[in-house]
Amino acid sequence: MNLTFNRVAGLSMKGGRRDNFFFCLLDHHKESGRWFLKSILDVKDEDEYSDGDDILNQWIDKYDLKHVIVDFPLSRPACHECNLKCPGVAKCPVGHVEKVREDITAILEIDRKMEEENPKEYERRRNFEDLTHFDRDTFSKESQDFMLSKSFKRRLKKGFVPYWNRSLDFWIWCSYHDQLLELFNTTFDSFGNTSLMMLSRFSYMKRHFPQECLFYEGHVNLILLELLKSRIILKKNILNLTDLDLGVEARLDIVKKIENKLGIFIYDNDLEIIVKNVRAFDSFLLAVCGLQKAKGQARSMPDWTLPHLTNFILPSFVSGT
Structure with missing residues (x-):
């Protein structure tokens, strides 16, 4: 399989300044041909000795990251x-x-x-x-x-x-x-769920990232729709995500199906983090979106959507696309 890159991270930053967020890193193992969930970082701002933004910068440097998928706009109206x-x-x-x-x-x-x-x-x-x-x-x-x-x-x-x-x-x-x-029960609106605080925070953080690090935009709900379209997951998996009692089970079922279909290896302790934390689950889906981009399995955007500015990825999970 020809890959355009072999390491990608997902970062869901939706939420407030003091909300924890997770950085999920997928790495391709050339010998086995499989992807591994190499690291999942819980970024907290509660540590009195270090700031969450600094921890994140150190983590990006540590793994020499070049490709990161985020869940907010990278271009402006x-x-x-x-x-x-x-x-x-x-x-x-x-x-x-x-x-x-x-x-x-x-x-x-x-x-x-x-x-x-x-x-x-x-x-x-x-x-x-x-x-x-x-x-x-x-x-x-x-x-x-x-x-x-x-x-x-x-x-x-x-x-x-x-x-x-x-x-x-x-x-x-x-x-x-x-x-x-x-x-x-929602529609797509680039800035409908995006706070000025979050955009300002990312703008600050980006100044400290390596210049060669490329950022792409993904959308968790659209990723789930594409997984449903390709029959990897079921409609009930999506509907159960917001259920207080069934949400954890739904996330587990979705992750296991993705793991099996795409050949991703996930350690049990990392799997537990993903299914118990919605933000970690979202970051995992964004990383999977980047994985499909690396494989060349993403929908092409019309020129008038300005793909060179948005860097938006809509993954395809249909074989041969």
Whole structure:
């Protein structure tokens, strides 16, 4: 197997300044061809002798890390980098913003024509789509495929705001909006769950990391959706993650299935840490996302999502992709 790199770490930093977070390192063993969970670091800010940020820097130096996957934006919305005299959101001339605006208009126009040309059929299909279909494949269609769900249509009508959204957001809405809503009761919003404190902290930390260390963005819920799409995990595994009684069991089941499918070796004490700590579990999934990137198994992003700036990874777990 040809790998673009053989060591990758996942770092979930969602949370407050004093929240513990975990750094999960996967290492490829060339002789056996397997990946190993080499280290999982519990970074705490409670130590009176050392700061969590300093511990993290030492850990990165120790393992000579070059590839790290994080769970927050690495690029900013278009307005933050723009020096033009602003004509307003509706007339923004920035290329990728125009592209998103035109695509939203086109999707809503097709939907409007469908309703106008045959309102009774449109209403019949609308009512059918609104019913709960327990036997329907979650991935039978992308959100942008017709018939549009009411929630996706509302999302488009709210519009795309270049001072808050990235063009990547729209691409993910079109592909995963309905699935995220169905299984996680949420949608994708680059900065919806990202605090200024966290971005400032990472900006500070990054200044102390080696210059050759590359950072990528991942998203835990999207990783879980891709695992479900490839039938590595089950829908009930995802639904049980938020259950107080079944959460630990669900995380254990997911990790064991990933371990078996991807050939990852995990020591029992590390496995216990991952399944008992949500933040450690998230960091593990981000590291797995990087593993797939190393294997060349990640979806290609359209140029208008600015992949060279976002460094966003959407892994694929389907063999041969």
